Amino acid sequence: MLNKKAEFEVLEQDIAQVAKALSHPARLSILRILAKEKGCMCGDIVDLLPLAQSTVSQHLKYLKDAGLIKGEVDGPKTCYCLNYEAIQNFKNSLNEIFTEIESLSCESDCC
Amino acid sequence: MLNKKAEFEVLEQDIAQVAKALSHPARLSILRILAKEKGCMCGDIVDLLPLAQSTVSQHLKYLKDAGLIKGEVDGPKTCYCLNYEAIQNFKNSLNEIFTEIESLSCESDCC
DNA sequence: ATCTAATATCGTAAATATACGATTTAGCGA
């Protein structure tokens, strides 16, 4: 199958990638847990979610690849934290698009 | 495969669903086109995107199912418009989660 | 040196998304 994603604007590609990372409730839940728990929760996330350890690890990788979290290996453990800068950047990009959309409000003759 | 999405919070499920609709550059592009073009563009979207008609139609359906756009059938044509209310709702929900995340900023001992 | 606990990775199965061409549907105009 041909992948056409590269043919769109970079801003659109960037937002799409982060939106994809936010497109599963488990990953949104993980972000909230990481914000709530002091000292950067690691494996305890598994205890808080109805998912297997390997699945949680997979979701964490997904979030890390999207840049939304950082992970620091510490012996056999790994410490995950939110990447506030990346979250802020996403918020800004999304706002950029949303305000553009709202300001261009079409005076439609139909719906 | 077991689908575990239903086991998460409704807020998380709702945001995830809209985020998924925003997770492809073609769909973000469509939203911008709908905002820009007066009179609610319909088939001309196809001319503006590097995708086949059937693929664009599929993306439009995806956006409509997520509630982000409305479509009004008018003879053989269909007129699509943004659903500003839904977009506003999503913005609010996302802000809710993001401000929660930011206010809970963890004082971590690692990253 | 070995055991153990915490994670990551591998292999795999099923579900969903992405893309296309071909076909169907619907109403308009000749």
Add this chain to the structure above:
DNA sequence: TCGCTAAATCGTATATTTACGATATTAGAT
């Protein structure tokens, strides 16, 4: 009525995501 145009839907191929169990990896503790 017949074709035309616009759009939706179908069928299909491929890619990606989601989920799990099993296995590998890593470093501290015994």
